[in-house]
Amino acid sequence: MNDTAAVPDLAGTQPDEPKTLAEAAYRRLRRDIIEGIHPPGEKLRVEHLKDHYAVGAGTLREALQLLVTDALVVAQGQRGFRVAPISLDDFEDITRTRVLLETAALQQSIECGDDAWEANVVAAFHMLSRAESKLEEGNEGNREEWELRNQAFHEVLISASPSRWCRHFQNILYLQSERYRRLSLFRQPISRDVHAEHQAIVDAVLARDVQEATRILTEHILRTLEAVRQIPPDVLS
Amino acid sequence: MNDTAAVPDLAGTQPDEPKTLAEAAYRRLRRDIIEGIHPPGEKLRVEHLKDHYAVGAGTLREALQLLVTDALVVAQGQRGFRVAPISLDDFEDITRTRVLLETAALQQSIECGDDAWEANVVAAFHMLSRAESKLEEGNEGNREEWELRNQAFHEVLISASPSRWCRHFQNILYLQSERYRRLSLFRQPISRDVHAEHQAIVDAVLARDVQEATRILTEHILRTLEAVRQIPPDVLS
DNA sequence: TCAATACATTTTCTCGAGATTTTAATTTAG
DNA sequence: CTAAATTAAAATCTCGAGAAAATGTATTGA
Known part of the structure; x- marks a missing residue:
């Protein structure tokens, strides 16, 4: 994919603009669910939400x-929609499955990735580091930015893997885990260990050390x- | 999940009845796509399909x-829907990802499964064997039955795994591979090797031999x- | 007081018509 | 004859109203 690109594209392809109202509403709803505005288990009534998101019933x-x-x-049969519940067991499952898929994808990525991929990894890591710097300045509004760049970093890491399915499933699991991570961030902010781990992953990737890279990534997750x-x-509702 | 059941439930829980028109149309459409009635890449026009499946536009x-x-x-932006394309690369990806997930789930299943699970495996294998017997009688109409029982067998194998996510992804990948397998079945019917492989998997499972079971399952897939x-x-369009 | 039935309200699900966008065809200029 | 531009057609997307189902409440009887 990056084989022909001499210059690495912007680290983390920004999600293209939603071209339909339904997708726009989907994006907003997704963010609100992940951010906890719609807590786990909450009933999502179409009639109540359609005016808040300013779309028709069918669209919502x-x-x-x-x-x-x-x-x-x-979605339950004839009983409407509901925010997916959360539990510690579920997150454990998400995490372990994510480790399984992401390490496999990282291995393939290290084996298949070319120079442009390496450049993308370095670039994404740089973007993430900058976001961390801004984060320490106490500006809470930049946490959103950090989340996006963290996701972009993990995405770029496995972007050279030829397995579209691994990447697809990884995306889904990342979104899931994001919801849980937000909960933990209220208590403990992003530590410097996270930065060190990211750095270690980048080093192992550049050294093409599959064993080391997957080991650190596993620990990291x-x-x-x-x-x-x-x-x-009690926070887990 | 089966910890409390003294008697194994019917091998392969039959898919519960669709309680909404949308879901019924979804089932029929899915079957038609897997069976190749709607070939890969075909444009799915809502206006044309809504009368054929006898539902409204929004429902379809x-x-x-x-x-x-x-x-x-x-689904592409503002350009409607299209049957997902197929390719050899895609199927290779599907297969390898499926091996990754299904072997991991099988390992967990062997480690966690109780007696009831073993009984379910044996029962599902029996159902599958019977379907194979009927298949040799030349009755083509029973191939549908065999497909369902084959799916049920693979599902039961990993049913004792506590990882709902692995099972979820495995279901998706199985559906995908089913579409490709239909193409190959036109040329070569189900051989006896398949039966022997299933038998070997069951033996390894009952012996609680993780190494052997995952090895055979990998080869099988x-x-x-x-x-x-x-x-x-050229058949792959 | 408790349980069961019947009713009323709420919510979901479904349908068809109108507005916007895409696609194809035709025309026209170079 | 090619290519760009205009026009016409088709399809998608969106909305609000009506039908079916589920939830909650009140009533009745034991």
């Missing part, structure tokens, strides 16, 4: 169906599981 | 959205990849 319905694809919303474990059970 | 639209979840249909490779390129 489509947006909800799109969210079912991401497993952020569950599992660490967020530990962070979520620290959350008191 | 929802059914198409559900198919996007299964990646059997792709990869064999279908070889079968599809035999298909002349």
Whole structure:
């Protein structure tokens, strides 16, 4: 994919503009669910939401169906839609499955990636580092930016893998885990360890050391599981 | 999940009745796509399909959205829906990802499964064997039955895995591979090797031999990849 | 007081028509 | 004869209203 590009494209392809109202509503709803504005288990009534998101009933319905694809919303027979519930068991499952897929994809990526891919990794890491600097300045509004660049970094890492399915599933699982990570971020902000781990991954990638890279990545992902474990059970609703 | 059940439930839980018109249309459309009635790449015009499936435009639209979840249909911006294209590369990706997920799930299943699970495996294998017997009688109408029981067998194998996400992704990939397998079945019918492989998997499972079971399962899945490779390129449209 | 039935309200699901965009065909200029 | 531009047709997307179903409430009887 990046074989022909001499110059690396902007680290993290920005999500193209939504060309339909349904997709726009889908994006907004997705963000609101991940941010916890619509808490897990909440009933999503079409009649109440259609005016808030300023779209028709059928349109909002489509947006909800799109969210079912991401497993952020569950549809029950004739009983409407509901925000997907969360649990510690579920997050453990998400994390372990993510490790399985992401390490496999990273291995392929290291084996198949060319120079342009390496450049993209370095670029994405740089973008992420800058966001971390701004984060330490206490500006809470930049946390959104950090989240986007963190996702972009993980995406670029496996972007050279030829397995579109691994990447697809990884995207879904990343969105899922993002919802849990937001909960843990209220208690403990992003530590410097995270930066060091990212740095270590980049080093291993550039050294083409599959063993080391997958090992660190595994630890890195599992660490967020530990962070979520620290959350008191009552927060998990 | 089966911990409390003293008696194994019917091998392969039959898909519960669709309670909404949209879901019914979704089922029919899905079958038609997998069976090749709507060939890969075909444009799916809502206006043409709504009378054929006897539902409204908005309803059929929802059914198409559900198919996007299964990646059997792709939606492009403001340009409608289209049957997902197929390619040898794609099937190779599907197969390898499926091996990754299904072996991991099988390992967990063997480690966590109880007696009831073993009984379910044996039962599902029996159902499958019977279907194979009927298949040799030349009755083509029973191939549909065999497909369902084959799917049920693979589903039961990993049913004791606590990872709902692995099972979820495996379901999606199985549906995908089914579309390719139909193409190969036109040329070479189900051989006896398949039965022997299933038997070997059951033996390894009952012996709780993770190494052997995953090894055979991997070979078993990869064999279908070889079968599809035999298909002349022009059939893949 | 509790359980079961019937009713009323709410919500979901479904349908057809209108507005916007894309696609194809025709025309016209170079 | 090619290519750009205009026009016509088809398809998608969107909306609001009506039908079917589910939830909650009130009533009745034991």
